[in-house]
Amino acid sequence: MTVLSLRGISKTFGAVAALTDIELDVDAGEVVAVVGDNGAGKSTLVKILSGVHPPDSGTITFEGREVAITNPSAAQKLGIATVYQDLALCENLNVIQNLFLGHEVRPLRLNEVAMETRSWELLRQLSAKIPSVRVPVAALSGGQRQTVAIARSLLGDPKIIILDEPTAALGVAQTAEVLNLVERLRENGLGVIMISHNMADVKAVADTVAVLRLGRNNGVFKVNDVSTEDIIAAITGATDNVVSRRAAAREGAAAHTPQEGRPS
């Protein structure tokens, strides 16, 4: 079931067309990797989906309804949660305090017990390996911090989670930990949009890869049907890439294909 679909999304900043005519579909229980070079428009796309910038044109359909995402809280209310690259955690606060920051239970006499119980529930849901929720976030590893940030985004019961470069600053083991986490999100029926530069991670965890190049769609692939080289070719815009080859083949055969890049 398609939870989120974008059609014809465009955004310009002054004279720069950051995004032109973007299409993207995310199903429940699907991991969509959005890849692209610097300046391809990945961050702008994230910002449009998380309500930081409204799009200039195009439609966003969420759970079958056309919606306008005008500000960050509107995105959260819809059920689109974003985990930014810098995670935005307070290092001096512990895990529980970070998870519930700004959404504390019982504001005038904090209900620590309820918050701790819920924290454990969330972390169990992610099969997270965090020894104690009462330690300051500063004491956690990079992967564990990512876990905390993702767990916090789950608090609002979202349908779609956007992960911005979740493995960018992580070591091998921690990256594996985060990839497990992404799979757990998929198992739990969430749609995941993962922005990434790392092809190994994309191949390891994503179902679909959407390539952006200079603010335009440059191919949507099923991960199992495409090689890393083909993805990189689409990212860099090498002339002899899978998209151009398929296009040529299609012209030759004049056959109907359901979607570009997908084998019929």
Next chain:
Amino acid sequence: MTTREENARHRGDRAAERSETTSTDLQDERLRSRDGVRGVVTDIVERARGGDLGVIPVVVGLVVIWTVLQILNPIFLSSANLVNLTLESAAVGVIALGIVCVLLVGQIDLSVGSVSGLAGAVLAVLFVSEGLPVWLAIAAAVVMGAVIGWVYGQLFNRFGVPSFVITLAGLLAFLGLQLYVLGTKGSINLPFDSGLVNFAQLAFVPAWLSYTLAVVAAVWLFVSGHLHARERRRAGLSARGTSVLAARSVALLVVLAFVVWYLGQTRGVGWMFVFFVALVLIMHYLLSRTKWGRAVYAVGGNVEAARRAGINVKAIYTSVFVLCSTFAAVGGILAAARLAAANQSSGGGDVNLNAIAAAVIGGTSLFGGRGTAFGALLGIIVIQSISSGLTLLNLDSSIRFVVTGVVLLLAVVVDSVSRRSRTSHGRA
């Protein structure tokens, strides 16, 4: 029920089967178990090693200072002198409480001395010269403090001027205003028979009430701890054992009873000191048990994270500046009442730095996000001990300034070093 919830529930069931006896929060095999009183002690030692010193430096410092001063002058630890010390510490202690709040959000208020002096002057002029009722004069001085803090907050939020500069300007401006308000006379005496002066100089808690309060505090500590532990156990979380809670309460009772008994050898516990401690307890509650307090720590830890979590960062800054200036005004009123006068030097000299030093010595970090209300209480007792001890030795104020300056420097160094240690031990 959605599949997600079902999944979670199944996993939860399995987890429960695996460890029926272990609390939810202690299931990770990497956790070392820490039971009973001994566990608590090990915990404290390990934290200190990691740079999370808490109140250890201030307690150690206090012991050293008291020992040295007692050796130099046997009167120092006498009941009479300690009673004086508690009374003297209340005014600057209240100011330090406000400083703790601004330091927690990573800002500073350098004008608390001037604001306290101005509050004393306003009180004296309205009460004595204008003949208004004392409560009205107090209210006016307190409101003035709040307004000053609000203005600081607006300047800080709207123009992004560093609080250091805003309050430095305030320091000079409000000192000028204080001189203007006092007029040519330069000094106004408060009548000795007024309730305010009586409160600050002569009002002591009767012995029976002091002991009752000590018992109430200990019982309350035990009962609240017990209820909390019960709630945690019901929710399947680990909790402190009854023996630990009891030991804690008994320790508190013994300490409080000893203090009350020892101070009771002469005049006893002053109401003004009780007032200060009450403010400390209120601030402790606000900072540790309310959403506002969480937001204060979050803003001090990572402003951007706080903003993205939906915290109204500007409102938090404003509230903290208002609180600090208000406490400064209250401290100024107490100081004027204690002296039974407001004059041109009220709030001048070392008041400013003593208040800031007390907050820092009490473990509040200058870098924001760390510190407690109790820090103000402990810190001011250290500062006041030095001041009182050196006065007893008949030393000049020049030496007092130097010593206080050195102690402040030590406190800041301890703060910086422990911060570095925290970073390397992952406890920032």
